[in-house]
Amino acid sequence: MSQLSPSTALPLDGQALLLQIRLLGEIGAEPEQDGRTRIALTDADKAGRDQLLRWMEALDLEIRIDRIGNIFGTLRADGDQQAPLMIGSHIDSVANAGALDGCYGVLAGLAVVRAFREAGVRPTRPITVAAFTNEEGVRYQPDMMGSLVHAGGLNVDAALETLGTDGTRLGDELVRIGYAGDLEPGALVPHEYLELHIEQGPVLEVEGVQIGVVENLQGISWQQVTVKGSANHAGTTPMHLRHDAGSVAAAAITHLREIAVDGTLATVGCLRLEPNLINVIPRKAVFTVDLRDPDEARLQAAEKRLADALAHLAETEGVEIHSERLVRFEPVIFDSDLASAIAASANRLGFSHRRMTSGAGHDAQMIARIAPAAMIFVPSQGGVSHNPREHTSDELLLTGAEVLLDVVCQRLARS
Amino acid sequence: MSQLSPSTALPLDGQALLLQIRLLGEIGAEPEQDGRTRIALTDADKAGRDQLLRWMEALDLEIRIDRIGNIFGTLRADGDQQAPLMIGSHIDSVANAGALDGCYGVLAGLAVVRAFREAGVRPTRPITVAAFTNEEGVRYQPDMMGSLVHAGGLNVDAALETLGTDGTRLGDELVRIGYAGDLEPGALVPHEYLELHIEQGPVLEVEGVQIGVVENLQGISWQQVTVKGSANHAGTTPMHLRHDAGSVAAAAITHLREIAVDGTLATVGCLRLEPNLINVIPRKAVFTVDLRDPDEARLQAAEKRLADALAHLAETEGVEIHSERLVRFEPVIFDSDLASAIAASANRLGFSHRRMTSGAGHDAQMIARIAPAAMIFVPSQGGVSHNPREHTSDELLLTGAEVLLDVVCQRLARS
Numbered sequence: 001m002s003q004l005s006p007s008t009a010l011p012l013d014g015q016a017l018l019l020q021i022r023l024l025g026e027i028g029a030e031p032e033q034d035g036r037t038r039i040a041l042t043d044a045d046k047a048g049r050d051q052l053l054r055w056m057e058a059l060d061l062e063i064r065i066d067r068i069g070n071i072f073g074t075l076r077a078d079g080d081q082q083a084p085l086m087i088g089s090h091i092d093s094v095a096n097a098g099a100l101d102g103c104y105g106v107l108a109g110l111a112v113v114r115a116f117r118e119a120g121v122r123p124t125r126p127i128t129v130a131a132f133t134n135e136e137g138v139r140y141q142p143d144m145m146g147s148l149v150h151a152g153g154l155n156v157d158a159a160l161e162t163l164g165t166d167g168t169r170l171g172d173e174l175v176r177i178g179y180a181g182d183l184e185p186g187a188l189v190p191h192e193y194l195e196l197h198i199e200q201g202p203v204l205e206v207e208g209v210q211i212g213v214v215e216n217l218q219g220i221s222w223q224q225v226t227v228k229g230s231a232n233h234a235g236t237t238p239m240h241l242r243h244d245a246g247s248v249a250a251a252a253i254t255h256l257r258e259i260a261v262d263g264t265l266a267t268v269g270c271l272r273l274e275p276n277l278i279n280v281i282p283r284k285a286v287f288t289v290d291l292r293d294p295d296e297a298r299l300q301a302a303e304k305r306l307a308d309a310l311a312h313l314a315e316t317e318g319v320e321i322h323s324e325r326l327v328r329f330e331p332v333i334f335d336s337d338l339a340s341a342i343a344a345s346a347n348r349l350g351f352s353h354r355r356m357t358s359g360a361g362h363d364a365q366m367i368a369r370i371a372p373a374a375m376i377f378v379p380s381q382g383g384v385s386h387n388p389r390e391h392t393s394d395e396l397l398l399t400g401a402e403v404l405l406d407v408v409c410q411r412l413a414r415s
Numbered sequence: 416m417s418q419l420s421p422s423t424a425l426p427l428d429g430q431a432l433l434l435q436i437r438l439l440g441e442i443g444a445e446p447e448q449d450g451r452t453r454i455a456l457t458d459a460d461k462a463g464r465d466q467l468l469r470w471m472e473a474l475d476l477e478i479r480i481d482r483i484g485n486i487f488g489t490l491r492a493d494g495d496q497q498a499p500l501m502i503g504s505h506i507d508s509v510a511n512a513g514a515l516d517g518c519y520g521v522l523a524g525l526a527v528v529r530a531f532r533e534a535g536v537r538p539t540r541p542i543t544v545a546a547f548t549n550e551e552g553v554r555y556q557p558d559m560m561g562s563l564v565h566a567g568g569l570n571v572d573a574a575l576e577t578l579g580t581d582g583t584r585l586g587d588e589l590v591r592i593g594y595a596g597d598l599e600p601g602a603l604v605p606h607e608y609l610e611l612h613i614e615q616g617p618v619l620e621v622e623g624v625q626i627g628v629v630e631n632l633q634g635i636s637w638q639q640v641t642v643k644g645s646a647n648h649a650g651t652t653p654m655h656l657r658h659d660a661g662s663v664a665a666a667a668i669t670h671l672r673e674i675a676v677d678g679t680l681a682t683v684g685c686l687r688l689e690p691n692l693i694n695v696i697p698r699k700a701v702f703t704v705d706l707r708d709p710d711e712a713r714l715q716a717a718e719k720r721l722a723d724a725l726a727h728l729a730e731t732e733g734v735e736i737h738s739e740r741l742v743r744f745e746p747v748i749f750d751s752d753l754a755s756a757i758a759a760s761a762n763r764l765g766f767s768h769r770r771m772t773s774g775a776g777h778d779a780q781m782i783a784r785i786a787p788a789a790m791i792f793v794p795s796q797g798g799v800s801h802n803p804r805e806h807t808s809d810e811l812l813l814t815g816a817e818v819l820l821d822v823v824c825q826r827l828a829r830s
Contacts, residue, residue, distance in 0.1 A: 232617070
């Protein structure tokens with residue numbers, strides 16, 4: 001077995017990668033809906049994990065599972081104890097999901113390792129492929145849980161006590177499916193961390209760009225706003241005597257469009273009225289606000305502008321408005337050196353690329369707390385994700401994997 | 416028995432009226448909710464009708480029931496066949512209702528008749544107290560059905576075929592509760608029609624006025640608007656690439672506030688989003704629009720402005736918008752002579768009054784198609800109706816009944 005030199009370009013077995021994506025996507029499949037469901041720590045998730053382990057074993061990786069169920073498969077370097085270069089993502093899914101979200105990144109990690117194996121090249125530093133537990137957070141909150149525990153942001157014992165939406169205890173389910181490992185979370189601190197993912201948004205496709213060099217990740221602010229007005233008869237209450245909770249909610253949503261400028265995103269995804277009758281002025285409106293910005297100061301400014309607008313509406317409309325914070329993450333800035341390496345690899349391979357911000361949350365943002373991290377995006381057709389229609393062409397999937405492999409080769413050549 | 420002369424002021428037995436309102440309100444009572452439910456043609460409605468008939472019999476009225484179940488109790492005049500002065504409303508209710516909506520008008524009619532009986536005065540023209548079937552339209556659509564059939568606006572055979580929200584056929588239920596009469600609807604055309612009702616709105620209370628002289632009734636336009644946009648990830652879709660159905664709905668609702676001027680009322684009571692998830696841009700928004708105006712030209716102008724605004728939004732936001740008409744009634748102008756008589760009676764009795772528009776629909780609007788009609792309103796506490804908290808003080812209830820009795824005496828003195 002030879003050592004890897006900077007100029008070495010290892011061949012990628014693209015067909016093996018595409019086959020594994022297809023096969024993993026068949027686990028938990030719902031043929032009538034064209035999607036698959038492998039929610040964390042269900043039987044379907046266990047089946048996906050079992051398949052991943054068989055593929056890791058076939059590559060003769062050293063497999064370790066930690067107490068929160070994170071799976072690590074390591075290709076050892078020459079007899080050293082160096083920190084590994086880690087390639088990670090997740091294989092749990094939302095309900096009725098596509099086949100790519102998360103799985104693509106984990107299986108591309110296996111493709112990188114396979115390239116080394118098949119070329120008979122031993123890396124200068126261990127390469128670890130990681131599949132983190134419960135990234136989606138469908139049954140157990142918070143999402144990105146496995147990577148958060150790994151990075152020390154959540155105590156593993158507390159995480160094991162988490163109760164699910166179905167009343168189950170996470171630790172019990174982990175034992176039940178046989179993935180309560182003994183490795184202490186965080187024992188495996190990577191030297192550097194890379195995550196390849198579909199964009200889950202429309203930017204790359206709209207601009208016709210092949211590769212996204214993800215240099216940061218937006219901060220997220222989720223609030224639930226409750227407006228309390230007065231229910232009254234729609235036909236008998238003059239406009240100036242109304243305290244219409246629905247109308248106030250509409251004014252707030254309209255105002256959010258003015259707040260969402262200069263890179264700030266604002267979305268009202270949920271809204272319900274009470275009593276929700278055609279001829280009754282709404283007594284109550286409850287809506288959610290999702291604000292995102294890669295810049296913390298701008299995110300705070302958007303929150304402030306919303307709060308000011310709500311206070312103004314409460315006063316002028318004679319309603320009570322209450323906001324409850326649901327989720328708040330500060331923006332994450334990825335490692336600029338690693339981002340530059342991704343851009344350099346895309347350049348070298350002749351792929352178009354652009355610097356960009358991740359709008360969604362990813363395991364990489366947690367690992368960025370303990371190691372230099374960055375992400376590679378490939379386009380999502382129509383920007384669709386969390387849906388059976390999630391799609392990226394085989395060609396673009398391989399483009400992303402080739403960039404990942406090249407970045408790994410370049411980084412190992414440096415170490 | 417004497418004939419009534421113009422100057423005669425008959426005494427009203429206020430306590431009998433208040434007692435009957437209380438007793439009828441106990442039928443169908445739901446003590447745990449403080450309200451009562453007597454939805455048309457249910458067992459509770461039958462019990463209310465049975466009680467009303469006993470009270471009519473006690474006053475020795477000539478009772479007739481027509482094929483749609485409308486109940487008429489007539490105090491005969493001296494051996495003539497003149498058209499009656501009719502006092503009417505309804506005794507069916509919404510779910511968990513107050514005790515006054517409708518019942519007040521019917522029982523005040525009985526109080527008028529009782530005043531004649533107790534004074535030993537025979538009217539110069541028959542007085543008919545009417546209780547119309549299914550004014551509320553909860554189980555069977557349309558509402559105001561009995562008076563609509565009476566006025567010839569809906570064929571009785573078609574009305575009897577109406578299927579309820581519970582799958583029952585109206586005609587079967589009418590037979591089941593024993594109120595399928597043999598009088599042909601519309602046989603009893605009134606000389607004039609009066610309806611006393613609680614305002615169900617806040618205007619009289621806010622202005623501290625005792626009596627509303629209802630000179631017209633608003634036109635009503637109900638639409639359901641469906642906006643179809645595109646669902647996408649809230650964190651990854653730039654603002655300029657969105658087709659946010661919820662945001663478009665909010666803009667339309669905000670625009671409605673500008674349309675609702677000069678007496679036009681606009682209400683969005685129902686709104687729902689799909690998929691209604693916090694981090695997904697709404698794919699679909701469905702909302703109702705309730706527009707009302709006493710002037711048909713203004714109502715049409717409001718409908719036009721809404722349609723224009725929706726067309727503009729569809730184009731600028733890249734969404735599909737579809738509007739479906741649910742209900743459309745033109746405004747009704749009540750008889751000005753009768754309205755003036757109500758104002759004159761309020762004046763004579765020393766009660767404050769104002770001319771006003773009815774915002775809600777009433778049986779009087781149907782009867783106005785075949786006879787001079789007008790309404791008398793008394794204040795509703797807090798404007799609340801269709802709710803157990805519906806309330807008007809005993810004093811104001813009697814004020815309204817005294818005006819009704821005086822108007823009847825004055826009209827009969829003229830005939």
